Amino acid sequence: MKRMLMAATCGLTMILASGASTAQDESQGLSSDYVKVGVLSDMSGVYKALEGPGAVVAAQMAIDDFGGSVLGKPIKLVSSDHQNKPAVASSTARQWIDRENVDMITGLDNSAVGLAVQGLASDKGVITMNTGSGTTELTESQCTEYGIHYVYDTYSLPVGTATAIVKNGGETWFFITADYAFGHSLEDNTSMVVENLGGKVVGGVEAPLGTTDFASYLIQAKASGADVIALANAGSDTVNAIKQANSFGIVEQGQQMAGMLVFLTDVKALGLETAQGLQFTTAFYWDRSDEARKWSQRFFEKHGAMPTMVQAGVYSATLSYLEAVKKAGTDDADAVREVLGDMTINDMFVQGGDILPNGLMTHDMYLVKAKSPEQSEGPWDLLEVVATIPGEKAFIPLSESACQLLDK
Known part of the structure; x- marks a missing residue:
């Protein structure tokens, strides 16, 4: 009887240990329980x-x-x-x-x-x-x-947008730039594309992130006489700048607005009456x-x-x-x-x-264009894909990267 009890205890211990081991193996590499x-x-x-x-x-x-x-x-x-x-x-x-x-x-x-x-x-x-x-x-x-x-x-944004605009006659550019890392990087990369294509940057001005009044910046851009007023900003900054440019009649008077980073929600906020014809580069479109x-x-x-x-x-x-x-x-x-x-x-x-x-x-990446109100078939039918930009052309080649990790 004693030997039978010891054997049963040993067997139960082995079963429990096996179960614990299985549970442990299943998540053995996790640093916590989630x-x-x-x-x-x-x-x-x-x-x-x-x-x-x-x-x-x-x-x-x-x-x-x-x-x-x-x-x-x-x-x-x-x-x-x-x-x-x-x-x-x-x-x-x-x-x-x-x-x-x-x-x-x-x-x-x-x-x-x-x-x-x-x-x-x-x-x-x-x-x-x-x-x-x-x-x-x-x-x-x-x-x-x-x-x-x-x-x-x-780098990927102007490859599509700036290239298309310069090739369609937008040779001189003036920047309204969000005054922090993103804005400066976007202006620098866009300027490089413009100049490599034979265009010219004639000036620019920096605007604080989150400003609601773009009047003085737009007046300077208008006075520059540039073919293209490029917005190196994003979100509500882009929306506010385009709306105020529209109220000033800038586009009607011959200058082109270029949003260098535009999102679907920006086009929705602007409305197609204002945004129609706006070209920009995106990584995704829902349709x-x-x-x-x-x-x-x-x-x-x-x-x-x-x-x-x-x-x-x-x-x-x-x-x-x-x-x-x-x-x-x-x-x-x-x-x-x-x-x-x-x-x-x-x-x-x-x-x-x-x-x-x-x-x-x-x-x-994808070059897209905002539809006209007549082209749209629904509340979110806002864009059409104009061209596909292959990944090897859209981003900095690894052979040209300055990342120090590549030296290891």
Whole structure:
């Protein structure tokens, strides 16, 4: 009887140990009992409509579509408003990483914010997948081991837009530029494209982020006599500048307005009566493919607006990250980053996307044009795709990158 009892006890111990081992193996590479994604975006300022709360919706959709868990553990989502302040963003990111075990941070619309958080997170061994910032410095002079630039940059935007405008006679340019990292980067890259095509930059003026009065800047632009008044800004800054230019009759008097970064929500805010004919470059349009339409309709039902390229990018980036964690069998940043670098990304946002060693995700971009009111068949039928710009032409070639990681 004693021997039988000992054998039974031993067998039960082995069963329990086997179960514990299986559970442990299933999530052996996770740093905590969950995987957590953080969306850090402008929830209340000039970029609220283009990313903001919609980015949180997109990230949650990705988590739900993935199944809500990875490696047997739940996926959690946290979000916060960076208020377009690098100090606020850095403080939030530090708390998320040090106290809340956030594994990946996305969003980051605002280049100063994006650079600050990417640097901090990489120092702590945490991946950032930036969907909202534009500056090329994220993958050039300030590239990091764990920083990924996912949707667009200030090199890819003018490749489509400025090229089309110069080739159609817009030879002289005047810039109204948002006075921070993004605006300066966009002006520099656009100027390079314009001048390489034989055009000329005749002047420019800097405007504070979030200004509501563009009158003095537009007067200077008008007085320059430039063929093109280029807006190196985004969000409500772009909308306000175009509306005020329209009220001044600038376009009617022969000058062309060029929005160097325009979002679907900007066109919606302007209305097609004002925006019609406006050309710009984007990474995504909701009506471009069946897959994009189906996903965008789901997004619309949750958010009440069709997605911008950066909101769609948040969904894609989050899904790609979770897939990489699954394939790596861990949330260790080095292992996950290696898997991301080996992946080819194909989803509703991008086809054939590749994440390069400097963190740049290369993919096709699209030159689009705002429809006329007569062409539109619905409230969000706002754009037509004019041309596809292949990824190898849209972004800085790896052979020309200044990222120091490439020297290793």
